[in-house]
Amino acid sequence: MTNFKTSRYNETISLGDGIVKKSLLCLSLVAVCLLGVVYFGSVVKVDDAIQLEEDVTPDGIVIGFSQLGAESDWRTANTESMKAAFSEENGYELFFDDGQQKQENQIMAIRKFILQEVDYILLAPVKETGWETVLQEAKDAGIPVIIVDRMVDVADESLYVSWVGSDFELEGAKACEWLNTYTKVKNIPPEEIHIVNIQGTIGASAQIGRTASLETAARKNGWNLLAMKSGEYTQAKAREVMGSFLRKYDNINVVYCENDNEAFGAIEAIESAGRKVGSDIQNGEIMILSFDTTKAGLTDTLNGKIALDTECNPLLGPRVESMIQKIENGETIEKKVYVEENIFSTDKSVKMISIGNTGYPVTIITQDILDSRTY
Ligand code: GYE
Secondary structure (H helix, E strand, O other), X not given: OOEEEOOOOOOEEEOOOOOOOOOOOOOHHHHHHXXXXXXXXXXXXXXXXXXXHHHOOOOOEEEEEEEOOOOOHHHHHHHHHHHHHOOOOOOEXXXXXXXXXXXXXXXXXXXXXXXXXXXXXXXXXOOOOOOHHHHHHHHXXXXXXXXXXXXXXXXXXXXXXXXXXXXXXXXHHHHHHHHHHHHHHOOOOHHHOEEEEEEOOOOOHHHHHHHHHHHHHHHHHOOEEEEEEEOOOOHHHHHHHHHHHHHHOOOOOEEEXXXXXXXXXXXXXXXXXXXXXXXXXXXXXXXXXXXXXXXXXXXXXXXXXXXXEEEOOOOOHHHHHHHHHHHHOOOOOOOEEEOOOOEEEOOOOOOEEEEOOEEEEEEEOOHHHHHHOOO
16 A cells, blocks of 8 residues: 655545555566556556645645744743634634754754645744744745744844744843842842843743843843853753752842743742742842743742742734734734733832833732733
């Protein structure tokens, strides 16, 4: 039995049994003729298969989504949001691929989507660089690509139609400005601030932006940035990294975690070392700053374990879906779409921060806010 995979639907179509029972009594000429018939039959059936492929009309707009992985609560919420937006009920057929934190897996997924002749490719890239070749292949195939969440760093911006996500540098700047304002309100001299940074996946836009803002603020404000190491956006890795930071430095009073899951790992390491997390750094507590504002992160914000949680919105599905609807209607869409985000704390000493000419109010977390969080 020979199988042929149709490109678009991944259906496996049999191309004929090709059973040629070899008999010892067969003349070689007969065998040759039989092979000829089998070969001819296969050719005819391949044509049938191609014909069949052309005859099938898709159930809706066909989407290939290459998600980078499943490392955090944020990511799970993002995947769910995308799957809900590109559902059959909404008129889509979605091919979903989990890249498991590996760029090569994501590149393979995109190539598969191109072979499947999807209508759109959505890419949530694990890191920024290294996408030129495969995005060019998608462009050559005439398939529009929309980048979701993290950014791609490509010289030719025509390789993607649009990007939707967060301003990660601004998120970092907000967290740092909150800390700056907090230390001023509490009269804590900047040189008494000793920070460690548990970074995200190195090379990911969220890591690049959040780390850059911390480095800038530490320089500007005169804080001591003791060490930086990746916690790979996971709780387990962050726990390990925080454990090693605590063994190396005895004066850490602020931990800048680049997502909520890392904050959970850092809290575990701090508490198991017999230390306390909280905002009272003048009395020996270790302050946790985090990003994402997932339900679990905001729970720790409400109970004071996370001093400030800076929002990063994972609910990008409806935004990307409306972009595709606009493209389908022939409307023009923006090249970059930023999602608006807030900052949350239980500490009432800082009410507002300002960055440039813009003021950002601090939302004091309540049980009601927590209850309304869907992820
Ligand atoms: O903050 C983190 C996730 O790229 C914004 O990736 C995203 C980040 C998010 O694993 O939790």
